[in-house]
Amino acid sequence: MGIKGYIIRWHIPDTVRDKLAQTVQAGLKHYKLNTQIKTKQEHKRMKPCPCCSTLPYSQCCEPIIRGTVSATTAEQVMRSRYTAYAQGEIGYLKETTHPDGMADFDEQATRSWSENSLWKGLEILTTEAGGPEDTQGSVEFIARFTQKDVEHKHHELAIFKRENDRWLFLDGNPVKPKPMKNSAPKIGRNDPCPCNSGKKYKKCCGK
Numbered sequence: 001m002g003i004k005g006y007i008i009r010w011h012i013p014d015t016v017r018d019k020l021a022q023t024v025q026a027g028l029k030h031y032k033l034n035t036q037i038k039t040k041q042e043h044k045r046m047k048p049c050p051c052c053s054t055l056p057y058s059q060c061c062e063p064i065i066r067g068t069v070s071a072t073t074a075e076q077v078m079r080s081r082y083t084a085y086a087q088g089e090i091g092y093l094k095e096t097t098h099p100d101g102m103a104d105f106d107e108q109a110t111r112s113w114s115e116n117s118l119w120k121g122l123e124i125l126t127t128e129a130g131g132p133e134d135t136q137g138s139v140e141f142i143a144r145f146t147q148k149d150v151e152h153k154h155h156e157l158a159i160f161k162r163e164n165d166r167w168l169f170l171d172g173n174p175v176k177p178k179p180m181k182n183s184a185p186k187i188g189r190n191d192p193c194p195c196n197s198g199k200k201y202k203k204c205c206g207k
Contacts, residue, residue, distance in 0.1 A: 050086035051079035051122050065092045074130025074137035074160035077167040079122065082143055086119035098161050098168040120144040120151075135162050140175060 049060035061083035063069040064076060071077045077096055084092040090111050097105050123142040130137020136159070143154040155175040160167050 049079075050083045050119060053079060057083070065089050070165070071167050072132045073127075074134075074158075074162075074167050075124060075127050075139055077160060077169065078124070078139040078141060078158055081169060082119070082122045082141075085114045085117075085143075088114050090114060096168055098163070098170040100161075101168075101170050104171075117145040117147050117152075120146060130160055130167070136160065136170075137162075137167075 047057055049055050049057045049062075051061055053060050061080040064071050064080040065084055065087070071080060081093060081096060084090070084096075088111075090107060093110055094105060094107060121144050123144075125140040125142065127140075128138045130139065138157055138159050140157045141155075143156075145152055145154070155177075156172045157175055158172045159170045161170045162168070
């Protein structure tokens with residue numbers, strides 16, 4: 001005496017089967033997209049910081065921009081603001097602008113400058129005050145960028161003010177190039193003309 005085995009076959013309608021296949025494919029696509037996004041974000045975080053500090057982005061300007069740590073100096077805010085331009089973090093640029101300087105903040109123009117530029121590097125030239133115990137400080141810097149394959153150099157003296165334990169950008173003034181000094185010795189009027197004409201300078205090129 002034995003028990004007869006039965007094989008039960010379930011029939012899945014085509015519409016249900018197609019729906020299940022679509023759901024699986026959508027899930028795989030979503031997983032792949034999330035993996036790619038996480039990989040790009042991790043790669044971005046481990047790249048050198050755009051502010052040229054030699055530290056990775058994740059250990060330099062990112063925590064300041066994300067608000068997980070506070071900038072303790074005016075220079076740190078300057079570096080993080082440059083990085084914000086390079087990364088398109090327009091909200092951070094607005095947040096770190098002092099209320100007294102907000103009238104000069106043009107969000108649309110700032111976004112356009114950020115997105116239409118290829119940011120090449122930041123050079124800090126000088127800093128004055130702007131430390132943890134100061135209430136005001138300045139940072140002279142040069143920001144290099146290209147637009148439409150044309151290289152540009154933005155040289156500015158930025159003024160920062162600390163309020164409620166937070167450093168904010170107050171104002172910025174362009175720094176004009178220093179005039180070139182002529183290191184060549186001055187030619188007297190009775191000296192031989194440097195053009196080698198054999199004449200005195202006053203009788204030749206010095207007329």
